[in-house]
Amino acid sequence: MSENFFLDNPDLQLRLEQLDLREVLDLKEKGYSEADAYPTAPRNYADAKDDFRIVLGVLGEICGERVAPRAGEADEEGAHYDDGEVTYAAATLDAIAALRQAELFGAMLPREYGGLNLPESVYQMMVEVVARAESGLMTVYGLQEIASLVEEYGDPETKARVLPRFSRGEVSGAMVLTEADAGSDLGAVSTRATLDETTGQWRLNGVKRFITNGLADVSLVLARSEEGSTDARGLSMFLVERDDTVRIRRIENKLGIHASPTCEIQYTDTPAILIGKRRFGLMRYAMNLMNGARLAVAAQALGIAEAAYREADKYSRERVQFGKPIRVLPAVGRLLLSMKVDLEATRALLAETGRWVDLWKVYERALAEDGSEADPAIRARHKQAQVLAETLTPMVKYCATEMGNRVCYQAMQVHGGVGYMREFNIERLFRDVRVTNIYEGTSQLQVVAAIGKLLNRSLDPLLAEWQGAEYPADMAAENALLAELTGLFGEAVGALKALPERDRVDYYAVDLVEMAIWIVNGWLLLRDTTVAEQKKPVARAYVASIAPRVRSAAEVVLASDPVPLAAITVLLA
Amino acid sequence: MIDPRPLDIVVLAKQVPDTHNVTGDVMTKDGTMNRNALSAIFNPEDLNALEMAVQIRERHGGTVTVITMGPPNAANILRESLWRGAGRVILLTDRRFAGADTLATSFALQKAIEKIGRYDLVMAGRQAIDGDTAQVGPQTAEKLGIPQITYAESVLGIADGRITVERALDSGSEIVRCQMPCLLTVVGSANTPRPPSVRRQMALKLAATPGEYAALQKRWPEFETVEALDAYLGAHDLRIPVWTADDIGATAETIGLAGSPTQVHKINFVVLESGESRTVAPTPEAIAAMVAELIHEYIVG
Numbered sequence: 001m002s003e004n005f006f007l008d009n010p011d012l013q014l015r016l017e018q019l020d021l022r023e024v025l026d027l028k029e030k031g032y033s034e035a036d037a038y039p040t041a042p043r044n045y046a047d048a049k050d051d052f053r054i055v056l057g058v059l060g061e062i063c064g065e066r067v068a069p070r071a072g073e074a075d076e077e078g079a080h081y082d083d084g085e086v087t088y089a090a091a092t093l094d095a096i097a098a099l100r101q102a103e104l105f106g107a108m109l110p111r112e113y114g115g116l117n118l119p120e121s122v123y124q125m126m127v128e129v130v131a132r133a134e135s136g137l138m139t140v141y142g143l144q145e146i147a148s149l150v151e152e153y154g155d156p157e158t159k160a161r162v163l164p165r166f167s168r169g170e171v172s173g174a175m176v177l178t179e180a181d182a183g184s185d186l187g188a189v190s191t192r193a194t195l196d197e198t199t200g201q202w203r204l205n206g207v208k209r210f211i212t213n214g215l216a217d218v219s220l221v222l223a224r225s226e227e228g229s230t231d232a233r234g235l236s237m238f239l240v241e242r243d244d245t246v247r248i249r250r251i252e253n254k255l256g257i258h259a260s261p262t263c264e265i266q267y268t269d270t271p272a273i274l275i276g277k278r279r280f281g282l283m284r285y286a287m288n289l290m291n292g293a294r295l296a297v298a299a300q301a302l303g304i305a306e307a308a309y310r311e312a313d314k315y316s317r318e319r320v321q322f323g324k325p326i327r328v329l330p331a332v333g334r335l336l337l338s339m340k341v342d343l344e345a346t347r348a349l350l351a352e353t354g355r356w357v358d359l360w361k362v363y364e365r366a367l368a369e370d371g372s373e374a375d376p377a378i379r380a381r382h383k384q385a386q387v388l389a390e391t392l393t394p395m396v397k398y399c400a401t402e403m404g405n406r407v408c409y410q411a412m413q414v415h416g417g418v419g420y421m422r423e424f425n426i427e428r429l430f431r432d433v434r435v436t437n438i439y440e441g442t443s444q445l446q447v448v449a450a451i452g453k454l455l456n457r458s459l460d461p462l463l464a465e466w467q468g469a470e471y472p473a474d475m476a477a478e479n480a481l482l483a484e485l486t487g488l489f490g491e492a493v494g495a496l497k498a499l500p501e502r503d504r505v506d507y508y509a510v511d512l513v514e515m516a517i518w519i520v521n522g523w524l525l526l527r528d529t530t531v532a533e534q535k536k537p538v539a540r541a542y543v544a545s546i547a548p549r550v551r552s553a554a555e556v557v558l559a560s561d562p563v564p565l566a567a568i569t570v571l572l573a
Numbered sequence: 574m575i576d577p578r579p580l581d582i583v584v585l586a587k588q589v590p591d592t593h594n595v596t597g598d599v600m601t602k603d604g605t606m607n608r609n610a611l612s613a614i615f616n617p618e619d620l621n622a623l624e625m626a627v628q629i630r631e632r633h634g635g636t637v638t639v640i641t642m643g644p645p646n647a648a649n650i651l652r653e654s655l656w657r658g659a660g661r662v663i664l665l666t667d668r669r670f671a672g673a674d675t676l677a678t679s680f681a682l683q684k685a686i687e688k689i690g691r692y693d694l695v696m697a698g699r700q701a702i703d704g705d706t707a708q709v710g711p712q713t714a715e716k717l718g719i720p721q722i723t724y725a726e727s728v729l730g731i732a733d734g735r736i737t738v739e740r741a742l743d744s745g746s747e748i749v750r751c752q753m754p755c756l757l758t759v760v761g762s763a764n765t766p767r768p769p770s771v772r773r774q775m776a777l778k779l780a781a782t783p784g785e786y787a788a789l790q791k792r793w794p795e796f797e798t799v800e801a802l803d804a805y806l807g808a809h810d811l812r813i814p815v816w817t818a819d820d821i822g823a824t825a826e827t828i829g830l831a832g833s834p835t836q837v838h839k840i841n842f843v844v845l846e847s848g849e850s851r852t853v854a855p856t857p858e859a860i861a862a863m864v865a866e867l868i869h870e871y872i873v874g
Contacts, residue, residue, distance in 0.1 A: 039775075039776035039777075039809070040772050040775040040776050043795065044795055046793075046795075050778070054771055054774050054775055054778065055775075058768055058769055058770075058771045058774065059771075061768065062768050066768075098767075101767040101768055101770070102767070102768040102769065102770055102771055103770040103771055103772040103773070104771055116771070116772070
């Protein structure tokens with residue numbers, strides 16, 4: 001049998017089967033009305049689900065057969081820089097060629113631009129599969145949010161010119177936000193955009209840094225369009241099609257993801273097209289891009305973790321010490337169990353998050369089309385989906401990337417000394433995963449993004465729904481335990497909300513976010529046990545592992561001890 | 574110069590047991606193969622032939638038609654051909670074809686190709702991984718009365734009704750030019766076959782032979798009857814045609830077991846067993862002695 005990274009992964013297949021996209025697809029496929037106009041459009045829900053399996057199956061085979069075997073080579077060779085020109089490693093070019101031949105680009109674009117019109121939730125499964133094979137390639141394939149933003153806010157002429165090229169895989173995209181002095185604080189961006197009033201042409205001047213896949217032909221650049229402004233409200237988003245006014249000055253020499261060129265770019269009077277409205281560059285469009293990119297990075301971390309787990313699993317079967325394979329040793333078994341259960345919990349959270357993002361997007365579009373005529377029920381559903389998407393996105397980014405780092409660490413432990421050596425894949429995975437909880441917003445920033453929503457009790461309706469559902473009789477203990485932990489979470493939210501000092505809230509926010517992740521994951525795994533017998537041991541192991549951690553975090557948050565903050569002032573003065 | 578004339582290409586493909594992944598229970602005690610224990614796949618070098626044909630069509634225009642002779646489920650490799658770029662596929666299936674050797678097979682293929690009519694090139698993989706004879710391509714060319722180029726590795730050019738091909742030989746390579754129509758057998762080093770296109774697979778996933786309609790209708794109950802399914806497939810050009818011996822005008826004595834003079838004289842059943850083993854001491858001297866012995870015995874080096 002050939003290697004296939006979708007067909008060899010029963011958990012990922014279960015996620016696709018269990019992903020309920022009826023409501024999303026009814027709207028997204030406009031009542032399945034496109035089947036007559038486009039041969040690739042589904043006739044009904046079952047047909048659409050079958051298409052998703054096709055897409056993941058083809059991608060899984062390419063990744064298993066063609067991409068993964070050359071991942072070490074892609075890492076070793078890396079992207080090249082030579083006098084302003086950046087080229088991918090040979091293995092990366094071959095991977096792109098295969099993805100193009102399989103017509104896998106344009107995943108989320110509508111069919112009128114040659115796209116596959118896939119939901120975000122399915123696309124993130126694709127990103128996981130790609131990242132498992134070669135995590136650097138994910139930054140070429142996994143940035144399709146860029147095309148989606150152009151589709152959403154671009155003018156018709158730009159869309160007609162640019163989007164079909166994305167769909168054919170002729171061009172890739174880059175999100176050009178960061179500058180030397182504007183990293184986490186993007187409001188400080190200083191690249192200037194000036195409008196020639198007579199011709200109506202915008203031009204960009206400035207230097208951008210740490211730009212992932214900066215060699216892209218089509219970039220979205222955040223720049224200061226309002227002269228004299230100093231904050232986020234003076235920034236707009238621009239589309240740049242690369243020409244010789246765009247100079248790549250260097251690429252970074254990084255710890256990992258060597259196949260992905262990280263560029264420093266200089267714009268000199270570069271012609272640019274305004275995307276959407278002026279002054280909304282950061283607050284609307286960059287945030288929109290980053291929300292999608294955060295899901296993609298979560299999927300990337302998940303894919304790397306899956307690869308690491310498989311390396312550890314395999315090694316622990318082959319490596320014999322004390323006369324037996326090391327996996328039978330409880331200390332090693334403990335590491336493997338932790339990895340496996342964490343992976344499946346995170347995959348469940350990513351799929352659930354993707355579903356709410358999909359719902360948000362389809363209702364956003366429905367509202368835009370209906371305008372002020374929109375049905376209040378649609379408005380309410382839109383609002384609910386938005387709140388949950390905005391809560392769960394930073395949570396899953398935090399959860400998946402911290403998990404990915406933990407799993408790679410544990411997988412290296414299973415390998416022992418050889419895992420530290422270049423010859424073993426875990427050494428590369430360990431380096432590659434490290435960036436995931438840094439870029440697209442560090443884990444610390446994800447906490448900032450999530451905490452406000454959690455304090456507004458945004459998860460309560462979801463938690464109440466799960467708590468009220470029926471579960472198998474032999475999962476009653478876990479059900480009761482999760483209900484108890486959910487109560488503790490509610491108390492912790494109340495305690496943190498009641499704190500008068502902002503600093504103390506910020507200090508203990510991470511504990512609350514982690515509690516929320518554990519509890520949500522616990523319910524999601526419990527929900528799986530209603531349809532999949534094999535999920536029962538997973539749910540049991542997960543709930544058993546998180547219960548003491550939730551209690552401990554609750555104790556920390558309920559106390560919200562001011563001592564550490566005081567210590568910071570004294571000790572770190 | 575690119576010859577502006579479009580080319581019509583027929584690709585011969587075979588569904589084979591996946592002999593590259595033979596596991597323990599595949600071989601029976603009497604030395605024959607338990608076919609059910611192996612998955613059926615697209616013969617690898619036939620995929621190289623299809624890829625070469627599709628690349629020629631991308632350059633010159635024209636058509637690519639894939640024919641396979643085999644059991645009804647060989648339709649699987651025809652669907653795969655469609656997903657990988659073939660424009661048209663035909664299944665040759667008939668109980669009377671069963672038991673064919675390379676002679677009877679090439680006779681049936683000749684008749685089918687002649688029924689297709691116009692063609693510039695016939696392309697096939699060098700050999701199949703089950704029989705490993707490499708005879709069907711050359712025999713088909715002989716029966717069609719057209720020249721053949723075996724071991725084709727790359728097409729260097731097509732102009733003025735002639736094709737220039739580089740052949741991969743044990744001793745090196747050879748460049749030959751040949752009048753078309755002709756037949757090429759393609760080696761595995763010729764190219765990397767493209768993956769199936771997801772868009773084509775989505776659009777063409779229902780492509781089926783009439784024998785598959787019942788199962789297909791069960792799988793997709795929105796087609797209330799087999800007739801409704803058939804009408805849909807007809808309207809969307811998704812019917813895979815099936816040709817029988819009668820359809821291609823093959824007579825009983827030329828096909829199947831009757832048309833196959835090949836007789837298996839004897840089967841040697843070779844069991845590879847590990848014999849004696851020796852332990853080599855982990856010292857430089859002992860390892861050097863082992864290497865010297867392996868070189869002396871022509872096992873390495």
